[in-house]
Structures are given as C-alpha cells and as structure tokens.
Amino acid sequence: MHIFNRFLVFIFTILIVSSCQKDDVVYDINQLQSSSYNANKNKLKSVGQYISIVYANLFQQALSSNELVEITRCIESIGDKEVAHEIVLSNFMNSQDVILPSDSLMRADLDVFLEESYRRFFVRDITEAEREFFLNFLNSNPNVSSEMVYMSFALSNEYQFY
Amino acid sequence: MKRRSFIKKSSLASAAAISIPFILPSGRLFAASGMRMADHVVLVAFAGGVRQQESILQRYLDDSQSYPSEGNILYNLFDGSAPTDKIVYGTNNIINGDTPIPQILSQTIQNQGTTFREVNASAVGHYAGVNAMLTGNYMYTQGLRNKPTMPTIFEYLRRHQGEKATKTWFIGNGIGNSIPLLDYSTHAEYGASYGANFLAPTITFGVDGEKHLKNAKVYHPEDELDPMYKMKYFLDNVWYSQGKALPNIGNTEEEKIQIKQFVKDMFDKTQAGTIAHPPVSDNGDLSTIGYACEVMQRFKPTLTVVYLSSVDSCHSNFSSYLGSLHRADHGVGHLWDYIQNNIPQMANNTTMMVIPEHGRNLDSNNIVDGNAFSGYDHSDANSRRIFSSIVGPGIDSNLSIGNENNQVGDIVNLTPTIAEILGCKDDVVNSGLVASSKSLFDLI
Numbered sequence: 152m153h154i155f156n157r158f159l160v161f162i163f164t165i166l167i168v169s170s171c172q173k174d175d176v177v178y179d180i181n182q183l184q185s186s187s188y189n190a191n192k193n194k195l196k197s198v199g200q201y202i203s204i205v206y207a208n209l210f211q212q213a214l215s216s217n218e219l220v221e222i223t224r225c226i227e228s229i230g231d232k233e234v235a236h237e238i239v240l241s242n243f244m245n246s247q248d249v250i251l252p253s254d255s256l257m258r259a260d261l262d263v264f265l266e267e268s269y270r271r272f273f274v275r276d277i278t279e280a281e282r283e284f285f286l287n288f289l290n291s292n293p294n295v296s297s298e299m300v301y302m303s304f305a306l307s308n309e310y311q312f313y
Numbered sequence: 314m315k316r317r318s319f320i321k322k323s324s325l326a327s328a329a330a331i332s333i334p335f336i337l338p339s340g341r342l343f344a345a346s347g348m349r350m351a352d353h354v355v356l357v358a359f360a361g362g363v364r365q366q367e368s369i370l371q372r373y374l375d376d377s378q379s380y381p382s383e384g385n386i387l388y389n390l391f392d393g394s395a396p397t398d399k400i401v402y403g404t405n406n407i408i409n410g411d412t413p414i415p416q417i418l419s420q421t422i423q424n425q426g427t428t429f430r431e432v433n434a435s436a437v438g439h440y441a442g443v444n445a446m447l448t449g450n451y452m453y454t455q456g457l458r459n460k461p462t463m464p465t466i467f468e469y470l471r472r473h474q475g476e477k478a479t480k481t482w483f484i485g486n487g488i489g490n491s492i493p494l495l496d497y498s499t500h501a502e503y504g505a506s507y508g509a510n511f512l513a514p515t516i517t518f519g520v521d522g523e524k525h526l527k528n529a530k531v532y533h534p535e536d537e538l539d540p541m542y543k544m545k546y547f548l549d550n551v552w553y554s555q556g557k558a559l560p561n562i563g564n565t566e567e568e569k570i571q572i573k574q575f576v577k578d579m580f581d582k583t584q585a586g587t588i589a590h591p592p593v594s595d596n597g598d599l600s601t602i603g604y605a606c607e608v609m610q611r612f613k614p615t616l617t618v619v620y621l622s623s624v625d626s627c628h629s630n631f632s633s634y635l636g637s638l639h640r641a642d643h644g645v646g647h648l649w650d651y652i653q654n655n656i657p658q659m660a661n662n663t664t665m666m667v668i669p670e671h672g673r674n675l676d677s678n679n680i681v682d683g684n685a686f687s688g689y690d691h692s693d694a695n696s697r698r699i700f701s702s703i704v705g706p707g708i709d710s711n712l713s714i715g716n717e718n719n720q721v722g723d724i725v726n727l728t729p730t731i732a733e734i735l736g737c738k739d740d741v742v743n744s745g746l747v748a749s750s751k752s753l754f755d756l757i
Contacts (some may be wrong), residue, residue: 228521237529241532300544
C-alpha cells in the first residue's frame with residue numbers, strides 16, 4: 152500500500168511537470184548557430200579593420216586613429232601582405248603593453264586556452280578536429296609559446312574575414 | 314645484395330629525375346625558347362608627367378615661360394649643354410636652385426644606347442599611363458583604384474619564365490595614385506600568384522616605418538617560425554575547405570625570410586646612413602632610387618620597375634618641376650652607375666629603359682610659382698608626347714629614332730620590348746592580351 156502510494160505520487164508529479172512544458176515555437180526557417188564553424192564569414196576585412204581588430208585583441212584597447220593611418224600606410228607600402236602583417240604583428244609583440252597569457256597558464260589548461268583563442272580571434276567555437284590537432288601539436292612541441300599560437304591565429308586567412 | 318639493390322634503385326631514381334622535365338607554372342616544359350638579350354631589365358618610369366620641351370628638346374624656359382634660356386637639364390640622359398641663364402633646378406647655394414648637380418655618367422645614356430625621341434602615350438593620367446606601360450594596353454574599361462584587368466609584364470615573366478617572386482620588384486615613390494595596385498592584375502589566367510613584390514621605401518623606411526616596423530622581431534626560422542607557420546597552415550587549410558582564398562604573390566617561406574631580413578637590414582643601414590643613395594638625395598625620387606639600388610644589390614631581380622613621381626609638382630610649381638626633372642636624371646645616372654660598378658652579377662648584363670608615363674600640356678595653367686613661372690597640367694595633345702631611352706647589351710649605341718615631326722613608337726610597345734629582352738616575347742604576344750605585337754626594336 153505504501154509503495155502504491157509512492158508510485159501514485161511519482162506518476163502525479165510526472166504528469167504535472169510534463170503538462171507545464173511549453174512547446175517550442177517553430178517559424179519554418181533554418182536554425183543558425185552564430186558561433187558555428189566559420190561563422191558565415193564571407194567579407195574580407197580592409198587593412199584598417201584588420202589592424203584595428205588585431206590591435207584590440209592583443210592590447211585589449213582601441214588603436215588611436217593616427218596610429219591606424221600610419222600602420223595602414225606601412226602595410227600598403229609592402230606588396231606581400233603576409234610579410235607586411237607579420238612584420239607589423241611582431242612589432243606589436245615587442246611592445247610591453249601587449250596582453251598575452253603566460254606560457255605556464257596556457258599549458259595548465261590547453262583546452263580552455265584553445266577555446267578562448269578561437270573565440271577571441273575567430274569569434275566561433277573550436278571544432279573537435281581542430282582541438283585534436285592543436286592538443287597533439289602543442290603537447291608534442293613543448294617550446295611553442297602562447298605568442299606563437301596568437302601569431303598563427305592573427306596571421307591566418309580566416310582572421311582576414313568577417 | 315643490398316648494395317646492388319641500392320645502386321639499381323638510385324640509378325633508376327637519378328634517370329627519372331633527369332628525364333622528368335621541369336614544368337613551368339604556365340604548364341609548358343622547360344624555359345622559353347626565346348634568346349635573352351640580357352638577364353636583367355630595369356625600367357625607370359620617369360613619371361609624374363614630363364614635357365618634351367624641357368626634357369629631350371632641351372628648351373628649358375624658352376618654350377614654357379617665354380624667357381630666352383635654352384639648354385639641357387638632363388645631362389646624364391642626353392647630350393647637350395646646360396642652360397647658362399636663370400638656373401633654378403639645382404641645389405641651393407646663394408639662391409634657391411642655383412647650383413646644378415654634377416653629372417654622374419662620363420658618357421650619356423643617349424650616347425651609350427638608343428633613344429626614341431618622339432613616342433605616343435595616349436593615356437594622360439598617372440595611373441593609366443603606368444598601367445599602359447606595364448600591361449601593354451590602354452585601360453579603357455577600368456577606373457582608378459582598380460587593379461589592372463590585363464596581365465602585367467611581371468605576371469608574363471613569372472608565368473612563362475618561371476621566375477620567383479623575389480626576381481620581380483616594383484618600387485614606387487609612395488603609395489598614392491593607386492600605384493601599389495600595379496603589382497599584378499585581376500586577369501583570370503594570371504593574377505596574384507604571378508605578381509611582383511611591391512615596395513614603397515619612403516614609407517616603409519620613413520617616419521611611419523620607423524615607428525611601426527623597425528622594432529619587429531625576427532623570429533628564429535626553425536625554432537619559432539616553423540611551428541608558427543605549421544599552425545597557420547593548419548588554420549588556413551581548415552578555412553579553405555569552407556572559406557575564400559586570399560590573393561598571394563607566392564613568395565616562398567625562404568623568400569619571405571629574405572624580405573624580412575632585408576627590411577631589418579635597411580633600417581640598420583638607414584640609421585647608419587649607408588643606403589646606396591645618389592650623391593644628392595634631397596627628394597622622394599632620389600631616396601627611392603637609393604633603396605632600389607639596395608633591392609637590386611640584395612635580390613638581383615630579373616625585372617625591376619622603379620616609379621618616380623616628384624615632377625608632378627608641375628601643376629603648381631614649375632621651378633620645383635625643373636628641380637625634380639634634374640634630380641630624376643641624377644637618380645637615373647646613379648642607378649646605371651651603381652649597377653655597372655657595384656653589382657657584378659648585373660653589370661654588362663642589364664638593360665635599362667627610361668620612359669615617362671605621359672607628357673604635359675602645351676599651354677600653361679594660371680598657377681604661378683615664386684619665380685613667376687606658370688604651371689602645366691596634363692590633358693591636351695602635347696601630353697601624349699614622350700621619349701624613351703634604352704641602354705644595355707645588344708642595344709645600338711648613339712642611335713636616335715624619330716623626331717618632333719615623325720613619331721615612332723607607342724607606350725604599349727614597352728611590354729613587348731621588355732618581353733623581347735627577357736626572351737618571352739612570343740608568349741606575351743601569343744597570349745593575345747597586348748594591344749601591339751611590336752616591340753620598340755621592331756620599329757627601328
């Protein structure tokens with residue numbers, strides 16, 4: 152009898168909970184995950200946009216308009232943009248104000264570091280394939296620093312698009 | 314037995330390596346069949362708009378300011394006596410511009426080579442003119458701020474001759490007038506992957522560069538760059554599977570390291586004051602010439618295009634225009650002298666071509682400078698008149714073609730001319746993408 156009562160209470164609770172659930176509204180349009188793979192980036196950043204964004208990512212503050220013009224001119228003065236970007240970025244990396252996670256912090260939790268790096272630079276979540284590559288790579292290359300990882304993200308082609 | 318097997322396999326591998334020919338980017342086997350006249354070409358775009366009257370016709374103020382003073386202010390390029398009256402184009406001594414810059418070459422370019430005295434240049438805008446010079450086409454269907462729609466000579470050279478990116482350089486005096494866009498075209502069969510390395514040294518090594526490029530780290534190639542690039546290439550491969558490709562002129566990793574080292578070295582040399590500048594280096598053109606010498610010294614390019622533009626001050630300051638013309642001549646003299654005496658790999662194996670991108674008007678505008686000289690724009694028929702000088706191995710010396718009443722040659726003949734010198738004229742002409750199949754040599 153006691154068991155039967157408990158059973159009735161359980162059934163009653165289930166019925167109440169399920170009866171209170173609201174149906175999801177479906178509008179018949181495709182669902183889009185804003186932070187999905189590639190995040191639907193299809194527009195190339197201008198030199199100015201690229202520099203402003205990478206500066207904000209590395210220094211956690213906005214670039215002054217004067218410096219933006221000067222750096223843009225520097226990039227336009229070198230034809231191979233990969234070379235130009237690398238020189239400008241490595242110049243940034245020589246600054247004392249650049250904000251990078253320490254290598255020990257990076258190594259302490261690679262998963263979190265990678266997830267944050269993907270969100271910071273690519274504005275999307277890391278895929279499992281990407282996670283596997285980076286975990287393997289960073290574990291097998293203990294001398295790779297957070298600066299080198301940030302440089303590779305900032306120089307990547309995906310980072311050129313929005 | 315193992316040794317015998319090894320010898321057999323290595324012999325087969327060697328035979329295969331020898332028998333498998335090198336495939337050029339154009340898809341053709343081996344190099345172009347055309348004979349090269351020289352292994353290096355330096356094209357000086359004597360640009361900014363140069364009137365025939367003050368240059369090859371040597372009329373100084375006589376044909377522009379109604380002042381009876383004639384003479385040659387380009388005495389590294391042309392034979393002829395300098396003006397003796399009202400000298401404003403030199404360096405400053407007692408009064409501005411009163412001291413002409415000493416001649417560098419003991420023998421003028423005219424004397425050493427061939428001069429086309431009267432050439433047609435139908436595009437009378439700076440960008441359109443240099444575009445016509447480099448593509449062999451007039452840009453009738455494209456505007457400013459667009460990359461050329463027809464392939465540039467850089468692309469022909471790299472595609473059909475298999476030249477590396479660092480063997481083609483376009484060095485400009487600044488980044489105005491859309492000049493940086495001329496390193497490659499948007500043509501579907503050519504494009505970025507066959508482009509030239511562009512450099513505007515007055516900016517790269519100027520005030521902006523000092524502030525934002527000079528302190529760049531030079532990462533260790535194996536310990537730092539290699540893992541960095543591996544991660545970048547992984548990210549790029551992932552991106553390519555879903556995203557768009559970026560234009561890339563195709564410098565190899567090794568070439569990129571060379572360019573970065575070059576940039577670093579140039580900052581050091583700039584600071585030490587040891588850049589190969591001309592004896593007088595007091596304007597942007599001459600500074601650009603100095604860095605162009607350094608590029609040639611370091612990379613020994615097959616094709617170097619140097620774009621000068623200071624004479625464009627003629628719109629509002631005729632005195633400055635004369636000074637810039639005189640300095641451009643000084644720069645050309647230095648460039649030729651430097652190649653012959655300081656770059657053994659290029660000495661006696663380089664052809665230099667000097668050509669303005671267009672001329673300037675017959676009649677002046679209403680802007681008067683401090684010497685009461687009137688300025689000149691570029692829009693009338695006189696603006697379509699230019700000269701061209703060529704000097705180098707196999708080029709006839711002291712030969713003059715055409716005159717004021719007999720125009721011979723067109724600016725679109727320049728691309729086939731460079732192609733002929735570097736042995737790929739058939740490829741260029743057969744592409745069907747140039748306005749004229751004739752080089753300047755065909756017109757002699």
